[in-house]
Amino acid sequence: xxxxxxxxxxxxxxxxxxxxxxxxxxxxxxxxxxxxxxxxxxxxxxxxxxxxxxxxxxxxxxxxxxxxxxxxxxxxxxxxxxxxxxxxxxxxxxxxxxxxxxxxxxxxxxxxxxxxxxxxxxxxxxxxxxxxxxxxxxxxxxxxxxxxxxxxxxxxxxxxxxxxxxxxxxxxxxxxxxxxxxxxxxxxxxxxxxxxxxxxxxxxxxxxxxxxxxxxxxxxxxxxxxxxxxxxxxxxxxxxxxxxxxxxxxxxxxxxxxxxxxxxxxxxxxxxxxxxxxxxxxxxxxxxxxxxxxxxxxxxxxxxxxxxxxxxxxxxxxxxxxxxxxxxxxxxxxxxxxxxxxxxxxxxxxxxxxxxxxxxxxxxxxxxxxxxxxxxxxxxxxxxxxxxxxxxxxxxxxxxxxxxxxxxxxxxxxxxxxxxxxxxxxxxxxxxxxxxxxxx
Amino acid sequence: xxxxxxxxxxxxxxxxxxxxxxxxxxxxxxxxxxxxxxxxxxxxxxxxxxxxxxxxxxxxxxxxxxxxxxxxxxxxxxxxxxxxxxxxxxxxxxxxxxxxxxxxxxxxxxxxxxxxxxxxxxxxxxxxxxxxxxxxxxxxxxxxxxxxxxxxxxxxxxxxxxxxxxxxxxxxxxxxxxxxxxxxxxxxxxxxxxxxxxxxxxxxxxxxxxxxxxxxxxxxxxxxxxxxxxxxxxxxxxxxxxxxxxxxxxxxxxxxxxxxxxxxxxxxxxxxxxxxxxxxxxxxxxxxxxxxxxxxxxxxxxxxxxxxxxxxxxxxxxxxxxxxxxxxxxxxxxxxxxxxxxxxxxxxxxxxxxxxxxxxxxxxxxxxxxxxxxxxxxxxxxxxxxxxxxxxxxxxxxxxxxxxxxxxxxxxxx
Numbered sequence: 084x085x086x087x088x089x090x091x092x093x094x095x096x097x098x099x100x101x102x103x104x105x106x107x108x109x110x111x112x113x114x115x116x117x118x119x120x121x122x123x124x125x126x127x128x129x130x131x132x133x134x135x136x137x138x139x140x141x142x143x144x145x146x147x148x149x150x151x152x153x154x155x156x157x158x159x160x161x162x163x164x165x166x167x168x169x170x171x172x173x174x175x176x177x178x179x180x181x182x183x184x185x186x187x188x189x190x191x192x193x194x195x196x197x198x199x200x201x202x203x204x205x206x207x208x209x210x211x212x213x214x215x216x217x218x219x220x221x222x223x224x225x226x227x228x229x230x231x232x233x234x235x236x237x238x239x240x241x242x243x244x245x246x247x248x249x250x251x252x253x254x255x256x257x258x259x260x261x262x263x264x265x266x267x268x269x270x271x272x273x274x275x276x277x278x279x280x281x282x283x284x285x286x287x288x289x290x291x292x293x294x295x296x297x298x299x300x301x302x303x304x305x306x307x308x309x310x311x312x313x314x315x316x317x318x319x320x321x322x323x324x325x326x327x328x329x330x331x332x333x334x335x336x337x338x339x340x341x342x343x344x345x346x347x348x349x350x351x352x353x354x355x356x357x358x359x360x361x362x363x364x365x366x367x368x369x370x371x372x373x374x375x376x377x378x379x380x381x382x383x384x385x386x387x388x389x390x391x392x393x394x395x396x397x398x399x400x401x402x403x404x405x406x407x408x409x410x411x412x413x414x415x416x417x418x419x420x421x422x423x424x425x426x427x428x429x430x431x432x433x434x435x436x437x438x439x440x441x442x443x444x445x446x447x448x449x450x451x452x453x454x455x456x457x458x459x460x461x462x463x464x465x466x467x468x469x470x471x472x473x474x475x476x477x478x479x480x481x482x483x484x485x486x487x488x489x490x491x492x493x494x495x496x497x498x499x500x501x502x503x504x505x506x507x508x509x510x511x512x513x514x515x516x517x518x519x520x521x522x523x
Numbered sequence: 524x525x526x527x528x529x530x531x532x533x534x535x536x537x538x539x540x541x542x543x544x545x546x547x548x549x550x551x552x553x554x555x556x557x558x559x560x561x562x563x564x565x566x567x568x569x570x571x572x573x574x575x576x577x578x579x580x581x582x583x584x585x586x587x588x589x590x591x592x593x594x595x596x597x598x599x600x601x602x603x604x605x606x607x608x609x610x611x612x613x614x615x616x617x618x619x620x621x622x623x624x625x626x627x628x629x630x631x632x633x634x635x636x637x638x639x640x641x642x643x644x645x646x647x648x649x650x651x652x653x654x655x656x657x658x659x660x661x662x663x664x665x666x667x668x669x670x671x672x673x674x675x676x677x678x679x680x681x682x683x684x685x686x687x688x689x690x691x692x693x694x695x696x697x698x699x700x701x702x703x704x705x706x707x708x709x710x711x712x713x714x715x716x717x718x719x720x721x722x723x724x725x726x727x728x729x730x731x732x733x734x735x736x737x738x739x740x741x742x743x744x745x746x747x748x749x750x751x752x753x754x755x756x757x758x759x760x761x762x763x764x765x766x767x768x769x770x771x772x773x774x775x776x777x778x779x780x781x782x783x784x785x786x787x788x789x790x791x792x793x794x795x796x797x798x799x800x801x802x803x804x805x806x807x808x809x810x811x812x813x814x815x816x817x818x819x820x821x822x823x824x825x826x827x828x829x830x831x832x833x834x835x836x837x838x839x840x841x842x843x844x845x846x847x848x849x850x851x852x853x854x855x856x857x858x859x860x861x862x863x864x865x866x867x868x869x870x871x872x873x874x875x876x877x878x879x880x881x882x883x884x885x886x887x888x889x890x891x892x893x894x895x896x897x898x899x900x901x902x903x904x905x906x907x908x909x910x911x912x913x914x915x916x917x918x919x920x921x922x923x924x925x926x927x928x929x930x931x932x933x934x935x936x937x
C-alpha cells in the first residue's frame with residue numbers, strides 16, 4: 084500500500100513542479116540556516132569533558148572583599164598565589180591542581196636549530212588523572228616530583244615530533260628558558276574546546292593545544308613568569324617588582340580545579356573553603372565574612388560567558404526563519420492537498436478511509452521533507468564553509484560538518500515537514516465524498 | 524461596497540489567511556530586529572579609532588634568547604635590544620616614523636587601571652587603558668595634540684611590565700581629560716594612576732582602547748599615553764611608512780630585524796601587520812553577524828513572497844468560476860486585479876499589526892538577554908512599508924492571471 088501512496092505522491096509532485104520546487108527550496112533554506120548556526124552553537128556550548136564534568140569544580144575565594152567585587156557581586160574567578168598554595172597544601176579534594184599559563188622557549192639540543200616558542204601550563208601532577216589527559220608514552224609526574232620541584236615535563240605529541248621525530252622520548256631532556264627538564268610523558272593530541280581548565284587566560288577557544296606541562300612548584304622556582312592575565316584590585320598593584328612581587332601581591336592569576344566525587348565531598352569542600360576564609364579572617368588577612376563559590380565546570384563556563392551571545396542570537400533568528408518556512412509549508416501543502424478535493428472525494432466514495440487519505444498525504448509531505456532535507460544538507464555545507472569565513476578567528480575552526488550534523492539536518496527536515504503536513508492532511512481527509520461527487 | 528466580495532472570499536479561506544498573516548508577522552518581527560542588529564554592527568565597525576590608520580604598521584615579535592627576569596642587568600639588556608631594533612627600523616628607507624608601543628588601538632594587548640583626582644577613596648574614578656611608548660608614539664599614531672606638549676626623549680622611563688616605577692608625566696586623551704576635569708582645565712593638573720601621582724602635560728584627541736569587546740563598553744575611548752618603554756621578551760613597534768611604501772617596508776623591516784638578531788619569533792601571519800588588517804580582524808565577528816543577519820532577512824522576505832504567490836495562486840484556481848461570474852456581471856479586469864490586491868493588503872495589514880507587537884516583544888527580550896538597544900520606530904515603519912509592498916508585488920502575478928479569466932467561464936460547468 085505504501086508503494087501505491089509513493090507512486091501517487093510522486094505523480095502529484097510532478098504535476099506541479101513549480102510548487103514542489105518552492106516547498107523543497109523553502110524547507111532547504113530553513114533547515115540550512117538552522118543547522119549552520121547550530122553547528123557553531125554546538126561547538127561552543129559543548130561539554131568539553133562529558134565523562135567527568137559533573138565532578139570537576141572551580142573554587143573561587145573572596146580574597147579582595149566586598150569593595151572589589153565585580154559589578155555582579157562575584158569574587159575573582161582566579162586565585163592569588165597565597166590562596167592557591169594554601170589549597171594545594173591542604174589537599175582536601177580527591178585531585179586538585181593550581182594552573183597557570185607559561186610561554187617558555189625550548190632550545191633544541193641540536194645546535195643548528197633556533198628556539199621554539201611554546202605555550203603551556205604549570206600544573207600539579209594530579210592534573211593528568213583528574214582531566215583524563217591521554218598519553219602516548221609515559222605518564223604524568225608523581226607527588227614526589229611535585230614535592231621536590233623535580234625538573235620534569237609532559238610534552239605534546241606535536242612537540243615530540245618536532246624535537247624527537249615522534250620517538251618515545253621519555254627520559255630525554257629538553258631545555259627551556261635555560262633550564263633542563265626530563266620528559267616523563269608524551270600526550271596524545273589533546274585540545275579540548277572550550278579550554279575549560281584555564282578559560283580566563285585562553286579565552287576558551289582556539290590554538291592547537293598546549294605544548295608542554297611543567298610542575299607548578301618547579302616553574303615557580305625557575306621564575307617562569309605567568310603568560311596569562313593578571314587582575315589586581317583597585318589601587319593594590321604589586322608593591323615589589325617582578326614575578327616575586329606578583330607572588331606576594333593580592334593580584335589573582337592562578338586557575339584552580341578540584342575533583343569531588345559525590346555530593347557529600349562537594350559539601351565538605353564548601354565547608355572547607357569557608358573555614359579557610361574564616362581562618363584568614365582570624366589571621367587578619369581578610370576582614371569580611373566568607374563569600375566563596377564552588378561551581379562545577381559547566382556552571383563555571385556559563386559564569387564566564389564562554390558561549391558568545393552572538394552565537395545564541397543567530398541560532399534563535401535561524402530558528403525563527405525555520406518557523407516561518409514551516410508556516411509557509413503548511414499553507415502551500417494545504418493549497419496543494421485541497422486542490423485535489425475532487426480526487427479525494429472519488430477515493431473516499433470508493434471506500435478509502437480518512438486514515439488512508441491522511442497517510443497518503445503524509446507520504447507526500449515526507450517526500451517533500453526528504454527533498455528539502457537533501458537541499459538543506461547542501462545549504463548546511465555551504466553555510467558552514469561560509470560561516471567559518473566570517474566568525475571571529477578563535478571560533479572559525481570550530482564549526483564542522485560531520486555525520487551527526489548531516490543526520491540531524493535530515494531528520495529536522497523530515498520531522499518538520501511531517502509536522503507541517505499534519506494539519507493539511509487532516510483537512511484533506513475531511514473532504515466529504517458526496518459533495519465533491521455532486522459538484523462534478 | 525467594493526470591499527464586500529473581498530471579505531466574503533476571505534471568510535472562506537480562514538486558515539490560509541491566518542497562515543499568511545502569521546508568516547508576515549513573524550517575518551516583520553525577525554527582519555526588523557535583524558536589520559537593527561546589522562545597523563548597530565555597522566555603526567560599531569565604523570567607529571573611528573582616533574589615529575591616522577593608513578600607512579601605519581604594527582610589528583610584534585618575541586626574542587627567544589632574551590633574559591627572562593626582572594634583575595637590573597636583564598632589564599638593561601632588554602632595553603638595549605629594543606633600542607637597537609628601534610634604530611634599525613628608523614634607518615629604513617620608506618619609514619617615516621617609528622615608536623616603541625605596547626598597545627595598539629582596536630586589537631592589541633591592554634593594560635588598564637583607574638585614574639582619580641585624589642587619593643581619598645570613593646571619589647571620581649575613570650577606567651583607562653594605558654599605552655606605554657616612547658616620545659614618538661603620539662606622532663607615529665597620528666594623534667593630534669590639542670594642548671600641552673609631547674614627552675621628550677629624556678623623560679622616557681623603561682622597565683618591565685612587572686616593574687613598579689610609575690611615570691610622573693602623562694598625556695591623556697580628551698575623553699579622559701573631560702571626565703576628570705569637566706571645566707576644561709586638565710592641563711598641568713596632578714592625577715593619580717592607581718594611587719600613583721602624575722602630571723598631565725598634554726591632551727590629545729580621542730584614542731580608542733586596544734579592545735573592542737564588551738568589557739570596554741563605557742570606556743572605549745579612555746586612553747592615557749605613558750612615557751615608558753616596556754622591556755620584555757615580547758616587544759612591539761608602531762611604524763608609519765611613507766605613502767606607497769607599505770609593502771616594501773614590511774619586507775625590508777622583517778629582513779633588517781632578523782639581520783640584527785635572528786633569535787626572534789615573528790610569524791609571517793601576524794608579525795608585521797598593516798593596521799587595516801588588524802581592524803578587519805577585530806571586527807570580523809561583527810561583520811559576520813551582519814552578513815548572517817542580512818542573509819537570513821533576505822531569505823525570509825523571499826520565502827514570505829513565495830508563500831503569498833503560492834497561496835494566492837491556489838485561491839485564483841479555486842475561484843475561477845466566481846471570477847467568471849463577476850466578470851460576466853460587468854466587473855472589469857482592473858476590478859478583479861484590485862480585488863486580489865485589496866485582499867492581500869487586508870491580510871498583510873493583519874499580519875503587520877501582529878508583527879509590530881511581536882517585533883517589540885522580540886526586541887525587549889533581546890534587550891534583556893543580549894544587550895541589544897531599543898528598536899527605533901523607524902525600523903518598524905520601514906519594515907511595515909516593505910512588507911506591504913512585498914505583498915502587493917507578490918500578489919500581482921497570480922492576480923493578473925485571475926484578471927485574465929474570461930467571463931465565459933461562468934457559463935461552463937467546470
